[in-house]
Amino acid sequence: MSDDMSMVSPSSAGEHGVLRSMQEVAMSSQEASKMLRTYNIAWWGNNYYDVNELGHISVCPDPDVPEARVDLAELVKAREAQGQRLPALFCFPQILQHRLRSINAAFKRARESYGYNGDYFLVYPIKVNQHRRVIESLIHSGEPLGLEAGSKAELMAVLAHAGMTRSVIVCNGYKDREYIRLALVGEKMGHKVYLVIEKMSEIAIVLEEAERLNVVPRLGVRARLASQGSGKWQSSGGEKSKFGLAATQVLQLVEILREAGHLESLQLLHFHLGSQMANIRDIATGVRESARFYVELHKLGVNIQCFDVGGGLGVDYEGTRSQSDCSVNYGLNEYANNIIWAIGDACEENGLPHPTVITESGRAVTAHHTVLVSNIIGVERNEYTEATPPAEDAARPLQSMWETWLEMHETGNRRSLREWLHDSQMDLHDIHIGYSSGTFNLQERAWAEQLYLNMCHEVQKQLDPSNRAHRPIIDELQERMADKIYVNFSLFQSMPDAWGIDQLFPVMPLEGLNKSPERRAVLLDITCDSDGAIDHYVDGDGIATTMPMPEYDPENPPMLGFFMVGAYQEILGNMHNLFGDTEAVDVFVFPDGSVEVELSDEGDTVADMLQYVQLDPNTLLTPVPRSGEKYRSGRRAAAAVSSRSSRRDCTAILIWKTSSC
Structure with missing residues (x-):
């Protein structure tokens, strides 16, 4: 971690710890309410994000x-003045810690409410975000915390941090002999390491290695439930899931351990329905089914002490509080209540002790704490221009479009809006076909396309959003007329889930939110790939295919914030087009208004990315031939440049160390 630390004091930074422009006009409470509704910040922001009186995004890392x-x-502006490069990740470790406290508090309330005698703690699955700064921020929160690993590399990372936490380590995922041996070494070192059996082939290796190392293994079993959630990750649960033991295999495991004299080693029951569970009913159903496994295992003489319900605790990316894939219809308290009640009820009914409850809630802990901030580098607008009539002898489709245009201005009849739009679309279609066959020239095509845009502008102004009949036309025109905004980032590097699984992330300008959202936009990244575009946006009315934007100057556009990217995105990001990691800073905010910013990742440069693909930027040369000299081609030319890089007839043009975005 870098030692670069900057601090802004209250006296030099204004009320909230950063410089503010005194010329900006404070927004009214009515305007603030409108913007909160437009972007649903009140719901997905979870009190961490808000719009302040200047129309800027404000961050409160600890709502308490x-x-x-x-x-x-x-x-961001202050950081840019100090040399900060965009795009950059702004991470708030205090949000991580508040999320952990909030989840723990919800389970504490649930246990007290239902008289549940067992303990609870959260085990953080580091695959969600393995960065050291994230793990250590959680460990230093002062809250009980365990760690979960899903591979050998992750287990090594977990063991490296195990001395900082006296909780448990849970080992999931595919386990070969080396993985199992490493976990048992961790147990021998004094850590409480649970090896969760998810394939029958694992148990023989565990028993062999445990005997060889002279250590008593601490085991768990992952039950494969019939219950299955819905959504993008539903295949994680159910009978076809990749991991877990079926009922017959659970019985076989018990008998193998009994015969080996290790039945007491089986102490943890685990199941996993999937990530980002949207419907609380699916969670409750899964917990009730798994509680029956707990009861039946006790009947078989297995003293299960820990009940690991896995992941699934979702976050509301949309702010709709619905069963949509990117939302949830429950909160932390309801989630905790359903789990504690279902397990406690099964225990009371069968006279069994209350086990320690474990959840692996990685997304819910990390998602909110990171914002990607980037700048707009280009805007393409469909502008309205003064319309002129076609030539008197123009072909019929051109004359028809002009007649529709005149009728729009002469009658002003709103009932004809849809008809005008359809007529102009049919005429434009005929003109496009005629252009392909040579009937219309380029000037005529351009005239028709511009007149159609003018018609769209006119129709859009007369539509009423409160009229349900107008909504389909409004949506169609918003897509057609939206600004194309080119943003300095790679979707594949910074938000891969938006591309890979249509994950929705809240996006909005960081400033200018004291203006009415009159414009619509679509966001495009700077990769050479048509998939590098965001297709869905949070809107006050739900999910839209265009993003609401306040009026802005295309020559001086606002910065954009891509919120809730703290889970999975950093580690899943790929290097498409050789765009590398962005810079990342940790931001700490204090009650006196002061702010500390620490550079945690310098990001990749162009040179870094070239080296990753085995190209040394210090030896990359562009030969500049002398007058009359011909380029040599193919393999011979490449070999010649490589072996004679110092030839006098070549000028070395080096790749300088610049940002990769």
């Missing part, structure tokens, strides 16, 4: 300390 907040737009 509301005076500790920072103006994100001004913070």
Whole structure:
């Protein structure tokens, strides 16, 4: 981790710890309410993100300390003045810690409410975000915390941090002999390491290695449930899931351990329905089924002490509080209540002790804490221009379009809006076909396309959003007329789930939110790939195919924030087009208004990315031939450049160390 640390004091930074422009006009409470509804911040923001009186995004990393907040737009500008490059990740470790406290508090309330005698703690699955800064921020929160690994490399990372936490380590995923041996070494070192049996082939290796190392293994079993959630990750659960033992295999495992004299080693029951469970009913159903496994295992003489319900605790990316794939219809309290009640009820009914409850809630802990901030580098607008009539002898489709245009202005009849739009679309279609056959020239095609855009502008102004009959036309025109905004980032590197699984992330400007959202936009990245576009956006009315934007100057556009990217995105990001990691900073906000910013990742440069694909930037040369000299081609030319890089007839043009975005 870098030692680069900067601090902004209250006296030099204004009310929220950063410089503010005194010329900006404070927004009214009515305007603030409108913007909150437009972007659904009140729901997905979870009190961490808000719009302040200047129309800027503000961040409150700990809602229990509301005076500790920072103006994100001004913070980014201050960092840019100090040399910060965009795009960059702005990470708030205090949000991580608050999320952990909030989940723990919800389970504490549930246990007290239902008289549940067992303990609870959260085990953080580091695959969600393996960065050291994330793991250590959680460990240093002062809250009980365990760690989960799903591979050998992750287990090594977990063991490296195990000395900082006296909780448990849970080992999931595919386990070969080396993985199992490493876990048993961790147990021998004094850590409480649970090896979760997910394939029958694992148990023989575990028993062999345990005997060889002279250590008593601590085991868990993952039950494959019939219950299955819905959504993008539903294949994680159910009878066809990749991991877990069927009922017959669970019985076989018990008998193998009994015969080996290791039945007491089986102490943990685990199941996993999937990530981002949207419907609380699916969670409750899965817990009730798994509780029956707990009861039946006790009847077989297995003293299960820990009940690991796995992941699934979702977050509301949309702010709709629905069963949509990117939302949830429950909160932390309801989630905790359903789990504690279902397990406790099964225990009371069968006279069994209350086990320690474990959840592996990685997404719910990390998602909110990171914002990707980037700048707009280009805007393409469909502008309205003065319309002129076609030539008197123009072909019929051109004359028809002009007649529709005149009728729109002469009658002003709203009932004809849809008809005007359809007529102009049919005429434009005929003109496009005629252009392909040579009937229309380029000037005529351009005239028709511009007139159609003018018609769309006119129709759009007369539509009423409150009229349900107008909504389909409004949506169609918003897509057609939306600004194309080119943003300095790679979707594949910074938000791979938006591309890979249509994950929705809240996106909005960091400033200018004291203006009405009059414009619509679609966001495009700077990769050479048509998939590098965001297709869905949070909107006050639900999910839209265009993003609401306040009026802005295309020559001086606002910065954009891509929120809730703290889970999975950093580690899943790929290097398509050789765009590398962005810079990342940790931001700490204090009640006195001061802000500390620490550079945690310098990001990749062009040179770094070239080296990754075995190209040394220090030896990359562009030969500049002398007058009359011909280029040599193919393999011979490449060999010649490589072996004679110092030839006098070549000029070395080096690849300088610049940002990769």
